[in-house]
Amino acid sequence: MATPAHVESRLRTCSEVFDHPVGEPDRTARHTISEVAAASGLTAHTLRWYERIGLLDPVDRAAGGQRRYCDADLHRLAFLGRLRLTGMSVADMLRYVDMARRGEQTYEDRRQLLVAQREEVRQRIADLQATLSVLDYKIDLYAGRIADSTGAPAVCTYYRGEEEQSA
Amino acid sequence: MATPAHVESRLRTCSEVFDHPVGEPDRTARHTISEVAAASGLTAHTLRWYERIGLLDPVDRAAGGQRRYCDADLHRLAFLGRLRLTGMSVADMLRYVDMARRGEQTYEDRRQLLVAQREEVRQRIADLQATLSVLDYKIDLYAGRIADSTGAPAVCTYYRGEEEQSA
DNA sequence: GGCTTGCTTGGAGTGCACTCGAACTCGGTA
DNA sequence: TACCGAGTTCGAGTGCACTCCAAGCAAGCC
Numbered sequence: 001m002a003t004p005a006h007v008e009s010r011l012r013t014c015s016e017v018f019d020h021p022v023g024e025p026d027r028t029a030r031h032t033i034s035e036v037a038a039a040s041g042l043t044a045h046t047l048r049w050y051e052r053i054g055l056l057d058p059v060d061r062a063a064g065g066q067r068r069y070c071d072a073d074l075h076r077l078a079f080l081g082r083l084r085l086t087g088m089s090v091a092d093m094l095r096y097v098d099m100a101r102r103g104e105q106t107y108e109d110r111r112q113l114l115v116a117q118r119e120e121v122r123q124r125i126a127d128l129q130a131t132l133s134v135l136d137y138k139i140d141l142y143a144g145r146i147a148d149s150t151g152a153p154a155v156c157t158y159y160r161g162e163e164e165q166s167a
Numbered sequence: 168m169a170t171p172a173h174v175e176s177r178l179r180t181c182s183e184v185f186d187h188p189v190g191e192p193d194r195t196a197r198h199t200i201s202e203v204a205a206a207s208g209l210t211a212h213t214l215r216w217y218e219r220i221g222l223l224d225p226v227d228r229a230a231g232g233q234r235r236y237c238d239a240d241l242h243r244l245a246f247l248g249r250l251r252l253t254g255m256s257v258a259d260m261l262r263y264v265d266m267a268r269r270g271e272q273t274y275e276d277r278r279q280l281l282v283a284q285r286e287e288v289r290q291r292i293a294d295l296q297a298t299l300s301v302l303d304y305k306i307d308l309y310a311g312r313i314a315d316s317t318g319a320p321a322v323c324t325y326y327r328g329e330e331e332q333s334a
Numbered sequence: 335g336g337c338t339t340g341c342t343t344g345g346a347g348t349g350c351a352c353t354c355g356a357a358c359t360c361g362g363t364a
Numbered sequence: 365t366a367c368c369g370a371g372t373t374c375g376a377g378t379g380c381a382c383t384c385c386a387a388g389c390a391a392g393c394c
Contacts, residue, residue: 033341044341045383052344064390066341082298090381111309118302125295128288131249135285138246142278200371211371212353219374231360233371257351 015039017071021078025071029060033067040077055080055090055097086121182206184238188245192238196227200234207244222247222257222264253288 014031018039037044048067050056056076059067076097083093096113099106181198185206204211214234217223223243226234243264250260263280266273 043383046381048342049382064341065343066390079301082301085294085298107309107311111306114302114306114309118299118306121295121299121302125292125299127252128292128295131252132285132288132292134246134249135281135288139278139281139285142274142281144274210353213351215372216352231371232373233360 012071014069014074017074018078021071021075025075027070027072029062029068029070031069031074033069036069036074036077039074040081042077050077050080053090053094055093057101083117086117087124088117179238181236181241184241185245188238188242192242194237194239196229196235196237198236198241200236203236203241203244206241207248209244217244217247220257220261222260224268250284253284254291255284 011026011028011030014035015038017025018036031039033044033047036042036047040047042050047056051059051067056073059069059073062068080093080097083096084090092113096110099110099113178193178195178197181202182205184192185203198206200211200214203209203214207214209217214223218226223240226236226240229235247260247264250263251257259280263277266277266280
């Protein structure tokens, strides 16, 4: 049922893996730090720093001591990027990663952490959507598309009066 | 057409104004710094700092030098809070406020700034919603509600394989 | 051999947005 | 009069998340 024979099974590029981190990750250490930096949007500095503080497990090395990242590293980076996007602190990401290292016994703890984070994300989306309508209103106001101070029926006047600090 | 006579027209409280900054703001300086702190969620320290750096115009003072905020100050604070929520930097908020001080001639500039910010907010919402589905997937995974490695038809396997760092 | 490029390290530095401290003033009350 | 609590000032400090630096190494090329 896995990969049909006629599908080429070459190793995927760094960006391919990072942008679409699905399936069983290949464990071949083969991506250089600059490839991973380009794919992830993080700097090489930041990638080394993530490893130093323990967000990434020690990365494999080529002869000469250079880092070679495998697909599993990219999977983790991609997910950490998602968590960071939600506003999760590095300290909390570390907590999550430490749990992941402790294996199945932390499934429930991890689930709870993610459920809490999901709630925060939902709240954040709601806040942003409320902000969006304030921005819409202000933009229309500046474009002169809102007849001001005429008794237009029930027009939203959010933040009217903030425009000019005269008086 | 304005305020019918039978509607009581007492001055609104600090929280009322901050939470619902609509209509022409009253210019009576009457809210203490701790009231504004409670209503806005900012600390008194931060309110003074906002004024020091110019995000707020110099606030009126009671005899004795204590600050008394008016409704217009609260309107501005409420809108600044919205901008901050979008991730706008204090430096950019300052730019916006400086434009507002220069009056009508900056309407177009301000509109453009807000349009750009609106685009960022939309992008941010999209990112967060994508993250939400990743979180949903992971949460289900941890709850054991996803039959792993069985050939379930086209199940999303985002980030599968990131769970355990064994191997 | 000499040069360039890309990588290595640990520690120090940066920028942001607050956050706090210390010393002081004011108005009210027991 | 003594004290309290809420407020004042400005400069300094904090925590976070990078970001950079200097010195060095290894491989590849002219």
